[in-house]
Amino acid sequence: MKPAGGMLWGLLLLAAQVRAVEQLAVEVMETLPHDVNAFTQGLEWHDGRLYESTGLYGQSGLRQLKAYNGEAERHLPLSATLFGEGLARVDNQLVQLTWKEGRALVWRLPGLKMKTGFTYQGEGWGLCYDGRQLWMSDGSAHLQQRSKTDFVLQQRLTVRLHGQPQHRLNALACVGEHIYANVWKETYILRIQKDSGRVDAVIDASSLLPLSGRKRHPEAVLNGIAYRPDTGEFYLTGKWWSRLFKVRFVQVSGTDAAGEATAALKAR
Secondary structure: OOOHHHHHHHHHHHHHHHHHHHEEEEEEEEEEOOOOOEEEEEEEEEEEEEEEEOOOOOEEEEEEEEEEOOOOEEEEEEEOOOOEEEEEOOOOOEEEEOOOOOOEEEEEEOOOEEEEEOOOOOOOEEEEOOOOOOOEEOOOOOEEEEEEOOOOOEEEEEEOOEEEEEOOOOEEEEOOEEEEEEEOOOOOOOOEEOOOOOEEEEEEOHHHHHHHOOOOOOOEEEEEEEEEOOOOEEEEEEEOOOEEEEEEEEOOOOOHHHHHHHHHHHHH
16 A cells, blocks of 8 residues: 555645646737847846847847837947857846856946956856846756856756756746746746746747747747846847847636646656
């Protein structure tokens, strides 16, 4: 009886975990123009502006955008040897990752003057700051917690959906006790519990694709998540998208695309 009882308990626990994953969707509050030539890798809201990190060798840079209309106020190109990636604000500076170069660039706010940055091992993908520590993704199922003062790696957190590691974590946004992460080349955003790594919500953003005005290219995918704390809204865009969206994440009911998104991610 003990093995049967243990199996039953395990099934009940798995069912509880499945039920605990919320199914959310995006509600578009406003649609803004976005430079279709921007290969967006990181997005950050601060003090009425959006800051955007763009990628590709020879095209990477840091952009300062007006949050109310998406217009670029400044564009600071990076060296052709650098591929821009994730972006996070830490106090009065921005930290910008690079893909394979192992360099984190640091920009002073508000003037956007570059100062001495940090180095790290491995690839840099997404980045966010929770008010205490930085969190970094590298395309795997792990998030790296790093010191804001010297970027030293402090711990790795494995992200799990229905108990299984969730790979290809990309752009990040830190919000309270959660980290939001999009999955590379998917139209879903995950809400991750920062203390455990468990995904407790899957947000279906597929409705944005036909509205995005994106280029006809397999790399023109969802990427870039910025949180606006004074309104609780998010800004979303993608690589080579001509639109930027101000959205809210809302609950959905019944069997729909969000539920299918969870099933698709679980199956991978």
